[in-house]
Amino acid sequence: MKLKTINKLCCPFDKQDLTLQVFVKDTEQNIIEGILSCTACLRKYPIVYGVPIMSPDEYRQIKLEQPIVERWKIDHGIEDIRLLPTVTEG
Numbered sequence: 722m723k724l725k726t727i728n729k730l731c732c733p734f735d736k737q738d739l740t741l742q743v744f745v746k747d748t749e750q751n752i753i754e755g756i757l758s759c760t761a762c763l764r765k766y767p768i769v770y771g772v773p774i775m776s777p778d779e780y781r782q783i784k785l786e787q788p789i790v791e792r793w794k795i796d797h798g799i800e801d802i803r804l805l806p807t808v809t810e811g
């Protein structure tokens with residue numbers, strides 16, 4: 722995922738701007754791992770293997786995303802991340 726492409730993305734929920742936190746880049750400056758955060762609704766969209774996970778809430782697989790976030794918390798010393806603004810169990 723190239724930075725230029727990411728700059729064109731907006732939140733699928735409210736179309737607001739996203740801020741990017743990069744964890745891993747490759748030698749061509751493609752973003753391999755990172756988090757996109759919506760400035761308006763505070764949803765977080767992980768970038769995994771260069772692919773941003775930007776599904777609507779009902780299609781998000783938080784159970785699959787959460788272990789990645791847990792690893793990032795350890796590897797990159799980031800603070801706890803709530804992927805959705807409201808807690809969604811299951």
Ligand SMILES: [Zn+2]
Nearest residue numbers: 732735759762
């Ligand atoms: Zn949003």
